[in-house]
Amino acid sequence: MTVRGVISAEEAIAHVRSGDTVMVGGFGLIGAPLTLIDALVEHSDATGLTIVSNNIGEPGRGLGKLLRQGRIRRGISSFFTSNPEAVAAVNSGEMEATLVPQGTFAEAIRAGGAGIGGFYTPVAAGTLLAEGKEERVIDGVPHVLESPIRADVAFVFAARADTLGNLWYRHTARNFNPLMATAARVVIAEAGEVVHIGELEPESIVTPHLYVDYLVARS
Amino acid sequence: MSDPKALIAARAAREVYPGEVVNLGIGIPNLIPGYLGADTEIFLHTENGLLGVGPRPQEGEIEPDLVDAAKRPVTALPGASYFDSASSFAMIRGGHVDVAVLGALQVNERGDIANWAIPGKDVMGVGGAMDLVVGANRVVVTMTSTTPSGEPKLVRECTFPLTAREAVDVIVTEHAVFRVRDGSLFLTELLGGATVEEVDRVTEARYAIELEG
Numbered sequence: 246m247t248v249r250g251v252i253s254a255e256e257a258i259a260h261v262r263s264g265d266t267v268m269v270g271g272f273g274l275i276g277a278p279l280t281l282i283d284a285l286v287e288h289s290d291a292t293g294l295t296i297v298s299n300n301i302g303e304p305g306r307g308l309g310k311l312l313r314q315g316r317i318r319r320g321i322s323s324f325f326t327s328n329p330e331a332v333a334a335v336n337s338g339e340m341e342a343t344l345v346p347q348g349t350f351a352e353a354i355r356a357g358g359a360g361i362g363g364f365y366t367p368v369a370a371g372t373l374l375a376e377g378k379e380e381r382v383i384d385g386v387p388h389v390l391e392s393p394i395r396a397d398v399a400f401v402f403a404a405r406a407d408t409l410g411n412l413w414y415r416h417t418a419r420n421f422n423p424l425m426a427t428a429a430r431v432v433i434a435e436a437g438e439v440v441h442i443g444e445l446e447p448e449s450i451v452t453p454h455l456y457v458d459y460l461v462a463r464s
Numbered sequence: 465m466s467d468p469k470a471l472i473a474a475r476a477a478r479e480v481y482p483g484e485v486v487n488l489g490i491g492i493p494n495l496i497p498g499y500l501g502a503d504t505e506i507f508l509h510t511e512n513g514l515l516g517v518g519p520r521p522q523e524g525e526i527e528p529d530l531v532d533a534a535k536r537p538v539t540a541l542p543g544a545s546y547f548d549s550a551s552s553f554a555m556i557r558g559g560h561v562d563v564a565v566l567g568a569l570q571v572n573e574r575g576d577i578a579n580w581a582i583p584g585k586d587v588m589g590v591g592g593a594m595d596l597v598v599g600a601n602r603v604v605v606t607m608t609s610t611t612p613s614g615e616p617k618l619v620r621e622c623t624f625p626l627t628a629r630e631a632v633d634v635i636v637t638e639h640a641v642f643r644v645r646d647g648s649l650f651l652t653e654l655l656g657g658a659t660v661e662e663v664d665r666v667t668e669a670r671y672a673i674e675l676e677g
Binding site: 272273275276299323324325326327331332335342344345346347348349350351352354355366367368369370371372373374404414415416417418419420421422423424451 | 510511512513514527528529530531535540546547548549550552553554556557581587588589590591592593594595598599625626627628629
């Protein structure tokens with residue numbers, strides 16, 4: 246879709262319903278949409294959520310706040326360990342965890358947004374993380390079939406957005422954000438700075454506006 | 465012996481060649497840039513989305529949006545580029561990263577590696593470890609010969625959860641350099657004045673001796 250102006254974080258997070266799968270961009274807190282996460286923590290009752298994010302925040306920071314509220318039913322991540330409280334929640338049975346190698350995690354989201362039904366990767370073949378997955382030898386190398394990942398809602402962060410929803414990322418804060426912007430039914434972008442249409446160089450736009458449904462300014 | 469980690473890093477630095485694209489893991493691998501010759505230009509890749517990682521920033525010049533895979537502040541050199549995580553791992557799996565240097569908990573005599581989990585303790589974080597050891601063209605492991613309690617890390621069979629099978633090319637410890645060729649392990653160099661007998665005492669894996677030079 247295309248954005249029609251900036252809305253408040255409270256309005257935006259009303260799109261998240263109980264039981265939804267929510268993608269959240271960021272590598273740890275770097276490039277994480279912290280204003281949207283805080284709004285979800287403070288202004289939403291949605292619970293039983295499946296969170297797709299490389300990490301479940303840090304203790305009491307970012308998604309770590311949502312975890313403390315007991316609202317995450319399941320996490321799909323490559324590295325839960327960066328939040329010891331997330332590991333504790335898995336060990337106590339409060340949260341289910343699906344651990345995915347980081348490259349497979351990124352590619353599964355890319356596939357989800359690109360209409361690809363799955364892919365074979367050599368990564369994780371013959372390890373614990375391939376258990377229960379179809380294996381196939383391609384050119385003599387064992388591969389694992391991985392499924393795409395999609396979500397009901399994605400929260401992404403971009404340093405700069407124009408009012409159509411074109412997004413520009415800064416340094417390593419890009420990470421999973423452009424991928425997640427393609428792979429959810431409703432995509433909400435949080436922008437560090439909102440500029441007029443035409444102010445972003447077309448060649449510098451990483452996420453074209455057709456992926457973005459709502460735009461929120463970082464507070 | 466002097467600091468074993470420094471010894472390992474200095475020797476591992478000679479496994480990296482000018483012009484290569486290199487991904488360095490946390491710990492000993494991160495010491496390698498300090499041991500590269502002044503004329504050895506390499507290009508450091510970090511899987512969170514940067515090619516052209518520079519030195520750590522000075523105090524007061526830290527850029528919060530610019531970090532490495534350990535989430536520590538770094539700088540970007542002239543000629544650096546940024547990319548998303550899917551592109552970054554496509555570079556790794558696609559064979560565009562020449563060498564990954566990383567630590568390990570155990571390596572076996574066929575080059576299987578375990579470096580992401582300890583059973584019953586931590587099986588909740590894998591990050592990019594599996595992608596890197598499968599995808600990089602050469603995998604160099606830097607590790608001390610034994611655990612702090614004296615257990616050999618170069619073993620017949622890994623007892624910790626595997627990261628990948630038959631993925632390791634070179635192992636550098638404070639005692640020796642080993643190479644995996646055609647599924648077998650070779651001791652190719654002694655380090656820090658170690659003898660073959662000393663290496664044997666700290667190594668459980670079976671290996672042939674083919675000392676170079």
